[in-house]
Amino acid sequence: MTLEDVAREAGVSLATVDRVVNGRIGVHARTIERVNAAIKQLGFLPDPHASRLARGRDYDFRIILPTGENEFMQALAAEFRATRERHLQERVRLSIQHVDTFDGIALAAALEKLPSGIDGVAVVALDHPAVTEAINALADAGVVVLTLVSDVPNSRRAHYVGIDNFAAGRTAASLIGRFVGPRKGKVGMIAGSLALRDHIERQFGFEQILSREYPNLEVLPVREARDENARVEAVSRSLLQDHPDLVAIYNAGGGQAGVIAALEATGRVSDVIFVAHELTPSTRRHLVRGTVDALINQDAGHMARSTARILTALREGRPIVPGQEHIRIDIFLRDNMP
Structure with a gap:
């Protein structure tokens, strides 16, 4: 059974049947009813490849x-x-x-x-x-x-x-809380932009878990850096310089190379936990070296x-x-x- 058979049964053109089958606009309601009735009468099951061929x-x-x-x-x-x-x-x-x-x-x-x-x-x-x-x-x-x-x-x-970005933020908070342990200190968070829903959701989940389950940690106001390495490095250096008691950084977006550069330049790799997103050649290398402590990834x-x-x-x-x-x-x- 083909689209041509449905078109003959319904008394309409092949193009009209194609529009109905593929849910396109611009077909009269009564015509849609006739086409659907023909489909039911003939027991037509659309073949995706045949449908694409019929479209030309x-x-x-x-x-x-x-x-x-x-x-x-x-x-x-x-x-x-x-x-x-x-x-x-x-x-x-x-x-x-x-x-x-x-x-x-x-x-x-x-x-x-x-x-x-x-x-x-x-x-x-x-x-x-x-x-x-x-x-x-x-x-x-x-x-x-x-x-x-x-x-x-x-x-x-x-x-x-x-991914579920609320869950991703909560996961980052749980990892940092466990890695830091009983130490008291501040946690910096960097986002690409809070106009991006995924970064907002990650921030919400992150702050929710840290404030509820890890009272020894204080989350600093989130800083935006547009996922650019140079901006992320500048923000990271500022966090490290302004807060000697900084114990962790969570970068919810891109620009991981910027955080890595700041940690290495200030000699803070061993005492600041760094949790980031996405497994890339660069983050893989620094995960092995220990500059990055954990990665949250989407395939x-x-x-x-x-x-x-x-x-x-x-x-x-x-x-x-x-x-x-x-x-x-x-x-x-x-x-x-x-």
């Missing part, structure tokens, strides 16, 4: 990632490129675009300028009113929108691909593959497999690196 073109999915020197985002881009190669034979095309995601207006403009007719977009998103409006406009136009790494839950995005390869699967499934009206698409929090010490 590939699915066009756009991936919007941040500009800058964040090593994890660079690794994520590499994983998307590898995923793109694997999906070409399935008539799924992934195009990668880099935007300054710390700039809400620039990110919203990039979303608004996406060409009409694209099938879906996955974006590392800033929780900003203009970005929310741009996501909603895409969703209203029938585009499948996923948020990636950092969510915008008040938008009409279809799905979020990433970039899993995220890229999951994004492609979810975009395709939602475009074709197929269910998502929750267990397959759940992005886990990994904790790495120097003893258990993959």
Whole structure:
């Protein structure tokens, strides 16, 4: 049974059946009823590959990632490129675009300028009113929108691909509390931007656990550094110089090389616990050396593959497999690196 059979039974064009099957807008309600009745009458089960062939073109999915020197985002881009190669034979095309995601207006403009007719977009998103409006406009136009790494839950995005960032922040606090032990002192926290939902959620979870379970530790006001190594190093040096009783640093975003440089330059590696995010070549090396005490990781390869699967499934009206698409929090010490 094919789409052509459904079109003949319903008395409509093949293009109309394709729009109904794929949940696209612009089809009259009575026509949708006729097509669905024909599908039920014929017992039609959509074949994703056949559906793509009938469309006469590939699915066009756009991936919007941040500009800058964040090593994890660079690794994520590499994983998307590898995923793109694997999906070409399935008539799924992934195009990668880099935007300054710390700039809400620039990110919203990039979303608004996406060409009409694209099938879906996955974006590392800033929780900003203009970005929310741009996501909603895409969703209203029938585009499948996923948020990636950092969510915008008040938008009409279809799905979020990433870890539970509240849990990640709580995990960082528990690790620091256990590593520091009974010592009293201050804990510094660095974020890329508190306009990024993932960093806000990590901050909330981190402060919640430290204040409730480790009264010997005082969390200093969070400092923002845009995930840039030079800015992160300057912030870290300031923390170390201003607070001789600093016992730990948690960097909730990128720029880990900046914290490492500050710790090594001030000779504080042995007495300041450092918990960071993402296993990269640089953080791996310093985890082995002992400059980094623990890493909280999300698997970039899993995220890229999951994004492609979810975009395709939602475009074709197929269910998502929750267990397959759940992005886990990994904790790495120097003893258990993959």
